[in-house]
Amino acid sequence: MAEAATAKKAAGKKAAGKKAAAAGKAVTKKAVTAKAATKKAVAKKVAAKKAVAKKSVAKAVVEKAAPRGSAVRKSPVEPSAEPVEVALSPALDAVDRERLLHGTHHQPHAVLGAHPVPGGIVFRAFRPYALSVTVVTGDLRAELHDDGDGFFSGLLPLRETPAYRLVIAYEGAVQETEDPYRFLPTLGDLDLHLMGEGRHEELWTVLGAHPMTHQGVSGTRFCVWAPNARAVRLAGSFNFWDGIGYPMRSLGSSGVWELFVPGIGEGELYKFDITRPDGSRTQRADPMARRTEIPPATSSVVEASHYEWGDEEWLARRGERPAHEAPLSIYEVHLSSWRPGLTYRQLAEQLPAYVKELGFTHVELMPIAEHPFGGSWGYQVTGFYAPTARLGTPDDFRFLVDALHQAGIGVIMDWVPAHFPRDDWALAEFDGRTLYEHEDPLRAAHPDWGTLEFDYGRREVRNFLVANAVYWCEEFHIDGLRVDAVASMLYLDYSREPGQWRPNEHGGRENLDAVAFLQEMNATVYRRVPGVVTIAEESTAWDGVTRATHHRGPSGFGGLGFGLKWNMGWMHDSLQYMSHEPVYRKYHHGEMTFSMVYAYSENYVLPISHDEVVHGKKSLVSKMPGDWWQQRANLRAYLAYMWAHPGKQLLFMGQEFAQGTEWSEEHGPDWWLLDPAYGAEADHRGVRELVGDLNSVYRSTPALWERDTSADGFEWVVGDAADDNVLAFLRRDADGTPLLAVSHFSPVVRQDYRLGVPDDISAWCEVLNTDAGRYGGSGVLHPDPVKPEPQPWHGHPASVRLTLPPLSTVWLRPA
The missing domain is CATH 2.60.40.10 (Immunoglobulins)
Incomplete structure (x- = not known):
């Protein structure tokens, strides 16, 4: 044969x-x-x-x-x-x-x-x-x-x-x-012990392919964890993908297989040829590969970084303030489609300048870890340690992060430890048996996405993921991890009907292994990489998502340890309110005020993400009722209301200039809408100019971010004016200096609208008005300072009379 x-x-x-x-x-x-x-x-x-x-x-x-x-x-x-x-x-x-x-x-x-x-x-x-x-x-x-x-x-x-x-x-x-x-083995007993304990926080330095000098000879060390394999051989471009002559050695009970191959260096392609317990064979990509071929090719690539960073100043000061007490305004980006066809290095020439012009403090990159299917937007990962090769090499990605840092912009990336796809060359039944996935079929298969869920109770799997979180922060200088689909990890019955799940040891529906994993991940990342922030996309009312891991809440669980959490309730309620015609909004007024009932239960981010502008949900401006002018006016008023609301801000690309169509990963934002030849000055460029001004005023006004997580930083002026479609509140910084935010969601002008204010302010100056002509509004402004009158109103000793523009939000602060 x-x-x-x-x-x-x-x-x-x-x-x-x-x-x-x-x-x-x-x-x-x-x-x-x-x-x-x-x-x-x-x-x-x-x-x-x-x-x-x-x-x-x-x-x-x-x-x-x-x-x-x-x-x-x-x-x-x-x-x-x-x-x-x-x-x-x-x-x-x-x-x-x-x-x-x-x-x-x-x-x-x-x-x-x-x-x-x-x-x-x-x-x-x-x-x-x-x-x-x-x-x-x-x-x-x-x-x-x-x-x-x-x-x-x-x-x-x-x-x-x-x-x-x-x-x-x-x-x-x-x-x-x-x-x-x-050659002798390249791994020592300490590395193997730490891996066996699931505590090797630098796992990427020992597993995978590493060019090195061993016993005076240059070559590459290959290591893979495959405890169920009968044997493992190395196949690659250096042996015409026939591993018969390159068998690897087992390093005992660790389950690790190792081979040092002299003369092999960077750029070589490889896979592991695994003999399963039943004697059949499978070729698998390296789970720890730090570089891959460009999809749809699936081989791993021997890689070593030679990048020299230039962001020392950024790293030195990024931890001066904790994220929940700092200005945080995030521009969410899908790199492959932001401007299609650009590489990491080409993006580094354009993206930092654009984001800086708009005034965002951070970008959030949708998953950039390698994934075989572009239509998944990166949320079905096969190469957890490799930036996608579609846009360049790992060092090219480092160049992009460095460029953003040098422009004063932080980098958050989406991280997906909740599941992985079933591709037969990747993680699924990697060595012939369940390994990364749970051995219980009811806990392995994800019911919604056709993927597999990690076995968080297995210490080696937990180590693989915890080290991966550290890896992105340390090796690529990432400033934050937004953890995807946390709710699907926390609940054993997530998207499952009775009989499709088993309770935990206490009879509950909580996934205790996932809780322990998230706590360990957060604690490890914060300990090893000061200045970073972890953010949970968690859509339920789980208690203590952003509470410290050592503090127990009413549920008996310690906090999960995240720095911030997406406020999915605010997003859903506010968009629901804005979708109604103004005449009906009074019946839904509570959808805009309910968020303040729980605003300080967690440290929140207010997300208008990619999920809200795809799959028939319409773009942000297209969700708004009325004609084209009213849609844009509604959008402008909504954005200013969002920027003034307690919590950090996140806006998906294209929404900053009122893109009318849903986002598509195939062509990205409709940049042509900003061309003056299409009348974009009033329509689309005006909205983009507003976003830039929102960020500018926001960053220079501590009242809008310094006390986001403290009830002392917020005070309703009027929250029950449902018939008028008016919301007004005060935000205060640590010194008590206020900002007055007034949102008016009716398409009429309201003259002499009285609002209560403190009596220690001699005059209020308008610092932002979404009805300004340069934004595309009707120009109903307050060019002169507004002086309070000694007439008590809304529980305050003084009051001001304002002219409320149609479908607008106005910000005022002490003159």
């Missing part, structure tokens, strides 16, 4: 073999395909050996070679410039041969390479398709005996195991190389 497979491959590899020979690197795999040719080659080699034996070398062999069964000589063989024929061919036994040939050997280093035996040092090599293998050490050259099936062996009368190389002859090519099976 092996000969037939070899013959089939040989025809397709003939040209590649010639090219590899010219490069002096690749191994030609053309094999003898007919019995006559095989016999001819063997006869030729035998004749050559007999000829050598008849020469004077025979005498040297007799003098220098230890006789069969004799003791080891006290002195090594003297160097000789002449070829030396070995006296003994200690071939592998049949069991080891069969295990190596069929990919079931777990300790190839124990039988291959060089080993002391009575009589000298035995050398064994397994080089399928080779015509001959010669050991070279110093001036000594000794051709090994051909034992058949690609096995070569010989005994040299040496006292100690020397440093040696192999000269391998193939048809049409000769390769001189180090022997991978002469």
Whole structure:
């Protein structure tokens, strides 16, 4: 069977073999395909050996070679410039041969390479398709005996195991190389112990492919965790994807397999050829690969970073304020479609300047970890440690992050530890059995997305994910992780009907393993990388999402330890209110005020994300009622209301200029709408100018962010004016300095609208009005300071009279 497979491959590899020979690197795999040719080659080699034996070398062999069964000589063989024929061919036994040939050997280093035996040092090599293998050490050259099936062996009368190389002859090519099976393991006991405990916080430094120098030789170390595998072999571009000659060794109970391959460096493609418990084989991409091929290709790539960072100033000051007490205004971006066709480095030339002009403090990148299907937007990850190769290399991605930092912009990335796809070359049943997924089918299959859920109770899996969170923050200087689909992790009955889930050990529906994982992840990230923030996309009322892990709440659980949480309730309620015609809004007024009932239960982000502008939900401006002017006016009023509401801000790309169509990952935002030729000055550029002004005033006004998580920072002026569609409130900074925000969601002008205010302010100055003409509004403004009157109103000792523009939000602060 092996000969037939070899013959089939040989025809397709003939040209590649010639090219590899010219490069002096690749191994030609053309094999003898007919019995006559095989016999001819063997006869030729035998004749050559007999000829050598008849020469004077025979005498040297007799003098220098230890006789069969004799003791080891006290002195090594003297160097000789002449070829030396070995006296003994200690071939592998049949069991080891069969295990190596069929990919079931777990300790190839124990039988291959060089080993002391009575009589000298035995050398064994397994080089399928080779015509001959010669050991070279110093001036000594000794051709090994051909034992058949690609096995070569010989005994040299040496006292100690020397440093040696192999000269391998193939048809049409000769390769001189180090022997991978002469090297000691590259991992130490401490690394293996930490992995076994699930506590290796720098897991990416030991698993995967790492170019390195080992025992004075340059090459690449390959390590993979596959505890259920019968054996693992290494396949790649360096061996024509046939791993038969590259078996890896098992490092005991750790479940880790390891092989150091000399001469292999950056850019080589590879996969792991795994023999499953049932004897079948599968080729898998490296779960710890730090670089991948460009999809739809699926191979892993040997990678080492050479990037030199320039963001020291940013890193030094990013932790000066905790995120919940700092200005945080986020522009959410899908990198592949923001401006389609741009690479990481090209994005670095455009994205930082655009975001800085708009005044956002951060960008949030939708998942950039490698994923096979672009239509998943990155939420079905197969390469958790590799930035997507669609846009460039890992160092190219570092360049983009660095450019954003140097522009004063933080980088948050979406992180997806909730599930993974079922692709048969990735994580699913990685080594032939459930490994990364839960062994219980009711807990493994995600009912909504056709994916698999991680087994958070398995310490190695938990380690894989916790280390991954640290990896992005440390290796790529990421400033924050927005954790996707947290609710699906926390509940055993998430999207499941009765009978489709099993309660936890206490009879509840909480996933205790997921709770422990999230707590460990948050605690580890905050401890190792000061200044970062973790953000939960959590859509339920789980108690303590942003509470410290060591503080227990009424539920008995410790906090999950996140820094911030998406306020999905605010998003849903406010968009529902805005979708109604103004005449009906009074019946839904509570949808705009209810958020303040729970505003301080967590540290919130107010998200208008990609999820709200796809799948028939319409773009943000298209959700608004009325004609085109009213839609834009509603949008402007809503955005200013959002920026004034307690909580941080998040806006998805395209919504900053009132894109009318839903987002599509295939073409991205409709940038042409900003072209003046299409009348964009009043329609779309006006909305974008408003967003820039919102961010500018926001960042310069501590009242809008300093006390986001404290009830002392907010006070209703009027929250019950349902008939007028008016909401007015005060925001205060740590010193008590206020900002007055008034939202009017009716398409009429209200003259002399009285609002209560404190009596210690001599005059109020309008700092933002969404009805300004430059934004596309009707121009009902307050150009002069507004002075309070001593008439009590709304529970305040003084009041002001304002003209409320139609469908608008107005901000005023002390003159």
